[in-house]
Amino acid sequence: MVWxxxxxxxxxALAATDNVDTEWIKTWAPLIAGAAGLTxxxxxxxxxxxxxxxxxxxxxxxxxxxxxxxxxxxYVSLVRGTPLIVQIYFIYFxxxxxxxxxxxxxxxxxxxxxxYGAYLTEIFRAGIQAVPAGQREAGSALxxxxxxxxLRVVLPQATRIVTPAIGNEFxxxxxxxxxxxxxxxxxxxxNAETAGRPRNxxxxxxxxxxxxxxxxxxIFSLFQERLERRMARSDR
Amino acid sequence: xxxxxxxxxxxxxxxxxxxxxxxxxxxxxVRQGEAVMLVGxxxxxxxxxxxxxxxxxxxTVGSVEVDxxxxxxxxxxxxxxxxxxxxxxxxVRAGMLFQEFNLFPxxxxxxxxIEAPMRVRNLPRGEAVALxxxxxxxxxxxxxxxxxxxxxxxxxxxxxxxxxxLCMEPKVLMFDExxxxxxxxxxxxxxxxxxxxxxxGITMIVVTHEMHFAREAADRVVFMEEGQIVExxxxxxxxxxxxxxxxxxxLRRFLATGAGxxxx
Numbered sequence: 001m002v003w004x005x006x007x008x009x010x011x012x013a014l015a016a017t018d019n020v021d022t023e024w025i026k027t028w029a030p031l032i033a034g035a036a037g038l039t040x041x042x043x044x045x046x047x048x049x050x051x052x053x054x055x056x057x058x059x060x061x062x063x064x065x066x067x068x069x070x071x072x073x074x075y076v077s078l079v080r081g082t083p084l085i086v087q088i089y090f091i092y093f094x095x096x097x098x099x100x101x102x103x104x105x106x107x108x109x110x111x112x113x114x115x116y117g118a119y120l121t122e123i124f125r126a127g128i129q130a131v132p133a134g135q136r137e138a139g140s141a142l143x144x145x146x147x148x149x150x151l152r153v154v155l156p157q158a159t160r161i162v163t164p165a166i167g168n169e170f171x172x173x174x175x176x177x178x179x180x181x182x183x184x185x186x187x188x189x190x191n192a193e194t195a196g197r198p199r200n201x202x203x204x205x206x207x208x209x210x211x212x213x214x215x216x217x218x219i220f221s222l223f224q225e226r227l228e229r230r231m232a233r234s235d236r
Numbered sequence: 237x238x239x240x241x242x243x244x245x246x247x248x249x250x251x252x253x254x255x256x257x258x259x260x261x262x263x264x265x266v267r268q269g270e271a272v273m274l275v276g277x278x279x280x281x282x283x284x285x286x287x288x289x290x291x292x293x294x295x296t297v298g299s300v301e302v303d304x305x306x307x308x309x310x311x312x313x314x315x316x317x318x319x320x321x322x323x324x325x326x327x328v329r330a331g332m333l334f335q336e337f338n339l340f341p342x343x344x345x346x347x348x349x350i351e352a353p354m355r356v357r358n359l360p361r362g363e364a365v366a367l368x369x370x371x372x373x374x375x376x377x378x379x380x381x382x383x384x385x386x387x388x389x390x391x392x393x394x395x396x397x398x399x400x401x402l403c404m405e406p407k408v409l410m411f412d413e414x415x416x417x418x419x420x421x422x423x424x425x426x427x428x429x430x431x432x433x434x435x436x437g438i439t440m441i442v443v444t445h446e447m448h449f450a451r452e453a454a455d456r457v458v459f460m461e462e463g464q465i466v467e468x469x470x471x472x473x474x475x476x477x478x479x480x481x482x483x484x485x486x487l488r489r490f491l492a493t494g495a496g497x498x499x500x
Contacts, residue, residue: 132338134336134338135338135340137292137332137338138332138338138339138340138397140292140327141290141292141327141331141334142327142328142331142351142352142356142400142401142404143324143325143327143328143352143356143404144351144352144355144356145324146320148355152355153340156342157340157341157342160342
């Protein structure tokens, strides 16, 4: 309720300054909003890639094999120690000189997935370690090989443990996905920028973009809440 | 009743945790159909002995043989892959029950029971389900088949765990203080199931503080202290007229503190 009043006042204030062209908004808002679908697609594809990388990364970080362990920790350290925007530039602009040429959309998805995979690796590792040791022992005591214990006993429980954290990362990713506009992926921010620039309607354009990201994060927060409630009900 | 060759043979077993010498040369044979109860104060090495038999703890020295498969201690795991496979085979033969039950919370009771039979013994699903239903009926939980473990009482959880272990049709069942995490009123139903199994001739090794149960169900009581077997024999002999002063002292203190209310 308070939100509605405050936002109403803000909108009125903006309209009163006469810098905001409401006609322009009416024309362009739907076109900019049309890119929300692509933003969501980018995020879903990227989080899927990130989860795959994270499971592998977490298993690597927990491996006793020094090479695999080293590889996984190098991945995490390298990705977390460099800016996402540098990673995007590197994949889109630098990789082609090594002969790896990716179009903008796959490059953006790959960069986001690769980046979030490193953060999720640590989350998955913590989740795997949070499964009680007795669960592993029970699986082993039934004669299950280590791989089967991991696959059937530990990972399903770890997945439940990390689901809320994955949700949080996904919401952060919705916002970070705006960064891929710099390599020309035609998602929400790119559309807003392209529409706003020529006629100098940047205030309107970026307000629309901001609202779209905000609405998307709210929608997914609600979705996440429901998912968590359902999981809480299903057991424990 | 017990007969024939040993199904479990433990020879000269030592276990160190760092510099702590927890098992100091244990030898024990368990024959087919025998119910052996391990008693002794906390820290005497009973649980460690049990966990070494199926290699949840790697013994430092000695060997374990279960149903003809003998595995030597290999604390450095030098024979890595082959050694691991042998250990897995030992575990298939020696089922284990835990203090904390350790049912898989993300599976229903039935899924808990058929998981290992299907994926380790490679039974077809129908056969695994039939087996599971038979053993669920045996522990009196046929109607809990489709529940998740979270909805079971502690006693029901442990009985489910017993059924899960039985579904692997092991040569010996090992119980590590199976009732010490239970509310007093739930202990009886678990001990009842175990007693039935003992009378049916299931070979079992039980670490327990329940002396009444040991008296009823044991063929042999083994008293351990400081990582060694001090005294063993039929329950009447060990519990009523122990010869070793350490056994006498343990039982005196045990009766004084009231049937295992305090484990120490």
